Amino acid sequence: MTTLPQxxxxxxxxxxxxxxxxxxxxxxxxxxxxxxYTCPKCIFQHTSRLAQKV
Structure with a gap:
């Protein structure tokens, strides 16, 4: 398994x-x-895929 750079x-x-x-x-x-992502005010959450660098 390959790991993505930090x-x-x-x-x-x-x-x-x-x-x-x-x-x-x-x-x-x-x-x-x-x-x-988490909103510090209303606790709304969202997750998105991190774009891979070419």
Missing amino acids: TPRTELPDRLCTWCKVLMKKRLVGGNRFIH
Whole structure:
């Protein structure tokens, strides 16, 4: 199994909460393949696939 290189947290794309429009907290999950976002205000959650670098 190959591992993806570590992506610095500062290079992860920012996302605003759909409901509150505040900046969401972000962390890598799923073997560094997904970005998990959590709103600090309303606890709305979103996960998106991390784009692979070519």
